[in-house]
Amino acid sequence: MTVMEAAIPRQNPIQSAAKSPARWSRRRKARPQEILDAALAVFTEKGFSGARTEDIAQCAGVTKGTLYLHFENKEAIFKSLVQESLARHVFDLATEAHEFEGPSADILRLVIRGLGLFARNSDRAMLPRLMLAKIGNFPELAHFHKTEVIDRGLGVFEAIIRRGIERDEFRETDTKHAARLMMVPITFTAIWRNSFGRLDSEPYNYEEMLEILLNLMLRGLAAGNA
Numbered sequence: 001m002t003v004m005e006a007a008i009p010r011q012n013p014i015q016s017a018a019k020s021p022a023r024w025s026r027r028r029k030a031r032p033q034e035i036l037d038a039a040l041a042v043f044t045e046k047g048f049s050g051a052r053t054e055d056i057a058q059c060a061g062v063t064k065g066t067l068y069l070h071f072e073n074k075e076a077i078f079k080s081l082v083q084e085s086l087a088r089h090v091f092d093l094a095t096e097a098h099e100f101e102g103p104s105a106d107i108l109r110l111v112i113r114g115l116g117l118f119a120r121n122s123d124r125a126m127l128p129r130l131m132l133a134k135i136g137n138f139p140e141l142a143h144f145h146k147t148e149v150i151d152r153g154l155g156v157f158e159a160i161i162r163r164g165i166e167r168d169e170f171r172e173t174d175t176k177h178a179a180r181l182m183m184v185p186i187t188f189t190a191i192w193r194n195s196f197g198r199l200d201s202e203p204y205n206y207e208e209m210l211e212i213l214l215n216l217m218l219r220g221l222a223a224g225n226a
Contacts, residue, residue: 038059039051039060081124082145089118090152091152097156104163107163116185116206128191164221169223185210186210189210
């Protein structure tokens with residue numbers, strides 16, 4: 001027996017077997033998220049159309065069989081990425097906005113700043129650019145992304161603006177147009193940061209840009225403005 005072997009405490013085989021299922025159970029539960037993280041890396045490098053399930057499995061350190069235990073195909077992986085990041089984030093902000101009892105302007109600040117933070121910092125903010133790059137080739141996925149993320153986000157903004165109008169905090173305006181204008185800086189941040197932003201000679205201050213646009217929008221919405 002070597003010195004190294006002597007330093008390793010011997011385990012009772014029965015105890016080891018008893019601990020193993022729990023450890024493997026935790027490992028199985030973590031695998032879907034590991035596969036999603038790997039998929040994002042592969043999608044980012046090769047694009048959605050160029051990525052293969054075997055590439056994703058290799059990146060995740062699992063077999064293709066294991067990948068298919070959790071996801072039916074590449075499209076299902078992409079949908080899960082959208083749901084567990086973008087759609088969930090929009091849903092959480094919508095819930096917070098619905099429960100907020102303060103001024104409508106403060107709700108808009110909360111939502112835009114929350115979405116801006118996500119667009120600036122999350123690796124999942126790469127997904128809109130990936131979808132736009134191949135939107136014509138994958139209409140079903142594009143429709144899914146629009147329904148789960150864009151339409152929900154627009155619905156949140158429309159509801160907040162309508163609330164402000166009803167409470168005489170905002171002037172009368174077309175809520176659909178206003179909601180889309182509010183989506184512009186968020187979408188710009190996510191797409192620019194993951195494309196042309198990589199070529200900027202120095203880091204761009206997206207947060208300051210969002211604050212300026214937020215102030216301009218709220219001044220335009222303020223009741224009493226012509």
